[in-house]
Amino acid sequence: MSRWRLLLTRPAEESRLLAQTLAAGGHYGSALPMLVIEPLVLGKAPAPGWLQRFAAVIVVSKPAAHLSLSWLSPDPAAALPRWFAVGAATAEVLRLGGINASFPTQGDDSEALWQLPELVLALKAGGNRALIIRGEGGREWLAERLIEQGVEVEYLELYRRGVPDYPANAVAERLQAERLNGVVVSSGQGLEHLHRLAGAAWPVLAALPLFVPSARVASLAQALGSRCPVNCHGASNAALIAALATRSP
Incomplete structure (x- = not known):
């Protein structure tokens, strides 16, 4: 073989x-x-209740998932908004941290996530505000589609992608x-x-x-x-x- x-x-x-x-x-x-993943230096983590402002929390990569779990310290037992991951690998990082995230089973990209019925339902049921957790400047396509539908988008940028030497x-x-x-x-x-x-x-x-x-x-x-x-x-x-x-x- x-x-x-x-x-x-x-x-x-x-x-x-x-x-x-x-x-x-x-x-x-x-x-x-x-x-090269370079974590950004951020201030004090927000209080857990800060997440309640959002109907959907969208995590766009494995580094974003790892860093969000350590910086936000979300309590899986608390009443959290619906979490979403761009793909299965990112969702698995969140699952190991105690967060069950919905993700598209066909494709690991913004386009596939945009078609996910659970995301549409979460935004309709919980209010039109979404948090995108990402690196600097990532996933603009998804944010643009959300904004076109009247969703208020906020970003939490936790890292930058460097070029190796x-x-x-x-x-x-x-x-x-x-x-x-x-x-x-x-x-x-x-x-x-x-x-x-x-x-x-x-x-x-x-x-x-x-x-x-x-x-x-x-x-x-x-x-x-x-x-x-x-x-x-x-x-x-x-x-x-x-x-x-x-x-x-």
Whole structure:
């Protein structure tokens, strides 16, 4: 059976866990993160009752989920607003912290969440105010759709996404030294960073299967010259494993 040897570009901890999952299936993952998560320095956390102003709390990423649990310290036993996650992986982080969040089962992106009936019902039942928990400048598409429907949107920005500092030839050397035959990206911003940092090695990367979480990122990959983007229909490890099984290296 052919095995994948993948360049993993997710943030460091996510790439580490993904490499373990891949190894259990006989595949190899080489971590070269293209996003550095930098928590923002915030003031004192608001009182628990602050969340009651919102009909829906929308968490757009795993880093946002981790940081919201530690900064907000929501009490699962309290009367909380309805929580939503962009995808299954983000919802799982919240679940482990005691928060049950609704999420779309088909797709891990803003478009899929926007179609979720539970979100529409929550906003109708609890008042038209939503809190989006995110990194700096993320998920504008979803906020725009909510505002168009008369929803009052507030943001809680808990981190920024930095660009890692690698030597100019780091990507090329990794590809050659470890004989990699595929690439995994988890977001459009991570893909843009990869394109920038790859430099002269980008045409080599563009010829490899590029596993992406959504149709939106697949379109971005094609615009950048990728010849073989593979839509995993989700950003979870399970979605990637399922996509790998449909292709040969």
